[in-house]
Amino acid sequence: MSRLDRTRTSPHQLRPFFSSQNLLNRSDGSAQFDFGGSSVLCSVTGPAEVKLRDEKLDKATLEVVVRPLVGLPGVKDKALERNIRETLEPLVLSGLHPRTLVQIVVQTMKDDGSIASTAFNAAIMALLDAGIPLSSILGSVTCTIDSQTNDILLDPTTEELAQAKSTHVFVFDNKASIHAEDKSSMDHDQASSTQESSSAAVLFSDSTGLFTEGEYLECAHVCFKAAQAVHGFIRTAVEKKLLKEYQQTSA
């Protein structure tokens, strides 16, 4: 079965990832993350001076600004700001930098669906680039249930989103995928799908549209598997970057 964007053959296929870190000079960390035709640039400044009004005595304040590609920020962007902030807050070890500000700016560069997931992934890569202490890494994937075929389509394009019965955004942390990796390397048969799902730490889940409980769990399971690919990708990207930095400093 071919997808609407005609480049993918399977409904569970993600578009090709692309990322680059440290693109901007004026911020402490930055990263671009692409899912095919969708691209998000994210910058991180921090730990920096915080406004007295926002100061927290025991931890750093996290501020997220989301900028749309076209027009002024609206309700959707404000909602995404809040979602990103509340998902990242437990990941950032903010107790290490009390009374400071960590500011994250998310800018959409190209929009072809799954922007929320792209933004989550870009944000975590920018935080890594800025050297903000984190407890774990997140990975995000979006899926839709098609209104005609009832298929679960991963990483939908704008066209596919328009035909969707329901849309689900999931964010998983990488503790679960490390766990699943260990398990599958130890014993392939034991790592059954139910165990995988039960060990999955869902950091964020946002669903719109009509769907059944079974469909939702199926989506969660499919997205969890796909998120492991995202985790793996982020890991490789960071490894490559560190290796390059190490080579530069030792040369």
Place this chain on the structure above:
Amino acid sequence: MKELDSSTNEREFLLAALRDGARIDGRNFYDFRTLRLSFGEDYGAVEVQLGNTRVLAKVSCEVIRPYADKPTEGFLMFNTEMSPMASTVFEIGRPTDEEVLVSRLIEKAMRRSRALDTEGLCIVAGEKVWSIRVDIHFLDHDGNLIDAACIAAITALLHFRRPDVTVVGEEATIHTLEQRNPVPLSVHHIPICVSFAFFDNGERVIVDPTHLEEQIKEGDMTYTLNVHKEVCALSKAGGIAMELDQILQCSKIAVIKVAEITAQIQAALEADAKKR
């Protein structure tokens, strides 16, 4: 967040270098930094890199009802809101002086110089016109945002294609990009901004200042010209007083720079058109 001033050492070094006829990034006084233009997959998306300064422009269009007193005029709007991504001095919802100045100058350079034929955006007089919107996103601020934004805006407008329309009587049909080839906007001329910074009471004049140079400068001026040597705007908002012949000297430099940049924009657009 407040911005730190440059240190005395940095300032002294930069000024000493200028007096020796050199700039700290190795450029000559009248050199632009390397200009890179990259286009997105869809029409009207351009990313401009001028040295370390980075600007993204995105053009979009929609059909709206015109003003009753100007029934055949289309709309051209610019959004130049700056986010903290470019620099932490920019805060959401509180425009800095620099931001206001940049947005005013872009407006003057593009809209008031009539670079775009707004009459050509009319579909049905008094009923339907195109509204063209240019969103300019500042991603990285290393000085001379005006020139970078101006290049990004005009290149995006030249790159943009709007959906084709057929009008039968009062009925207008808008064709999707698949049905008919989209049409380019009619751009009358290509206004380009060239910014100057002055040091040592106007004795030293440089083109395309970096962020550090902008912090230390004593005055600035921006020429907006097109390739036909027509002045579209001239802005000197404060700073030190300048001799008239120095201003004329600047105009001669600007003419050369505008020709270079226009040629580069056109070459980039042609290269992109071939790829599609």
